[in-house]
Amino acid sequence: LRDVSPLDYYRRISIGTVGTAMPAFEGRLPAEDRWAAALYASILRLPAPRGEVPPTLRAFATTGTMSDDQALAALGVPDDRRQPEALGRLAAVRGFQSDHAGAATAQVFAQVRARIDSAFALARTGDPAASARAFDAYMTFEQVERGVRAKNPGLAAELETAFASLRTRAAGGAATAELDGLRGRLAAGLERAERVLGDRTSPYNLFVQSFIIMLREGLEAILIVGALMTFLVKMGASRRRRDIHIGVGAAIGASLATAVALETIFVLTPAHREALEGATMMVATAVLFYVSYWLLSKMEVVKWNHFVKSKVQDALNSGSALALVAAAFLAVYREGFETVLFYKALFVAGDSVGTMPVVVGMLAGAVVLVVVYLAINRFGVRLPLKPFFAVTSAFLYYMAFVFAGQGIAELQEGGLVSTTILQWAPRIPALGIYPTVESLGAQGLLMLLAAVALLWNFVVEPRRPRAAGSTVEVERMRRHRVASSVVPAEPPPR
Template identity: 35%
Template sequence: NARSAYLDSYEFVEIPLRAIDPDFTLEVEYQFATLRNLIKQEVPQEEIQDVIIGIRRNLDESERIVSGIGTLAPSIAFTSSFAIIFREGLESVLILGAITTYLEASRNNQFKKYIYYGVMAAFAATAITWVIASFIIEISGANRELVEAIAALSATAVLFYVSFWVLNKIEHKKWMEFVKAKVWQATTTGSVMVFVILSFITVYREGFETVLFYQAMSGFAKYMEIYVGLGFIVGMISLLGLYFVMRKLGRKLPLRALFGLTMGVGAYLSIAFFGNAIRELQIIDIVPYTGLIGIIPRLDINLAMMTGIYPTLETIIAQIILLGVYLIASSYILIIRPQKEHQMSSMRKSRKTSDE
């Protein structure tokens, strides 16, 4: 059927094709989604046949693009490999860089090791996943999308919690009161687990996808393994460089600005993860698909993956709702609550003055 054709066949061609022609890749993906919708709606056979003809034509074009003689050219193998590891690792670098810099600025260096514990556990889990996927079982397309959706939703939930935890401490006075009252020490166990879980989910989510992408690429890059390896190494070096640049710049920021940056990065990525999770659920038909192609601009596929913005009604609504929650809560915490506290403080002072 249309879903299995996409998940178990075309999605593997999509990986190298995305590096060559991202717009064409996204066009074919939405053609498959349209076909699934038409079949569900039981439209006339002629209408379905027109879409199938278009898909077949684009599948032939996909094959022509990625396999002149059945293998990828060295430059494409290198570019595809670099693009996979850099794009998959970029979100992890942004999150972990912001969190570790924040811990340093708030003089809580002792908790950084728990971030690293989570990262090491994620690397170990990724290695185990690679062994299982390569030698023990074959992870089907539908199961792969489901696992990615669950990981994205989990990351959204953890980032949502961390973002508001940071937002509540954005005022320097409140942070100092928080430290002096030793609430942090009183909740050490819970906070430590949040750091471990956040770093683990962040890295493993990307690691899981990376394993599957490189497995798929190996089928298209026969005799080009050295270029795939070089792309991976250059991508990792680029990510490490970006991480250290973030750390260095972050140390120069005032505490309030750093808290705001940490909250902003967490909010942005949680919204992006949420959009990507809904899209994964649409691919396996758990969430309905209502296309908006031609109504809203279609982003480049790599930009769409980084923002979670896709031309479907369901992903847009989900992201707007989460963005609305952030805006309302931020307005309350940063504007409304301080005004109320100021009013209460003024009332207490006036009462004290009148009593005297």
């Protein structure tokens, strides 16, 4: 049995042995139990584990296909491999595998993809071994199949059907076009399965994003309310500040109601959860990009402030308390709506690690906001707003980039967007980068828009006033020359 691997044991347990009393357990035991039995059989005759397991032999996707002799060779043990020391080290490797055999790792998916590629290469040449290689790919996938089925039963069933088709068509001399289509289905399904099991957002990253959102949105709301109050004082209408307070309170209440309504929609429509999550993240992407551009564009800030102040001025002129309340409500609810949307997208992105990092970041941001508010109002501290908003604008764009990739991935999970795999593309879940045409296309568009926005704000826009001024000066000089060249008419005789 020294030339038998855990995968060989698993295969025999799954399909049985023809002509013997060994039945097939594929339909009787779940994959996890069959792997447990296979690993138990592989360590049954070994002594107690000894020594440390090298990092290169800790991935079950690699060692699960190794026979005992191959594993011992990888360990670099002496030629006499029956010594207790050598077998003890082998037992350590097998025992380590038994703790991690069911883990959904990138190595498992890499092994599955490698075996699928090999099966298709053999099938194109008509090699009968293609079917066996396809079966090996499926056996490797079954290490993670139960986890996929627990989170997305439809996807697991879809992949099982695709693997069965691969085994059948690889042995049946299928046409190249049919094989290519089947390969595309498997590649798309495996990409989705790896996202389901393997992608985990960093808790620290979630905390930082949550903290920045609360700090930026809260500070902007404080500045807007402060500007409204200052404007009232300058207009000699200090007594109307109560109306501003009412509008701010109403905006906070409306923001909370928006959060409840958004969450209620998710709770009442669980069948469309992936689609809703994807749509939420794509809307958040658009708003994040707009806000990051809005903060960079001084002209847009001026326009917004002018709009708010004009509403306040109109309210003061009309003498209507309701109009002033509405102006304050509009100014603050805009920030509240953005905050609700961004946090919902963050909770969706952090679903795999829980809500704690987002909540802690939110609370930390709120504490800092209180400190900033007291520093401004009690001690007259002036904040370096331009650097602050420049840095947070860049961070918001980063979040928009990540949400764009993750949003497309969620829409693909919901079946609303197709999945077209790019074999050469990288896979970096922390940045929302996935090897699909759709997600990379959305992120590429976002990068293009960012380049256009930066070019407009820092190259085109700064030159426009000078160009306009030059035009005015040229026109003034032209008129002067024309006036100088005209001979004044003689006055009429008296």
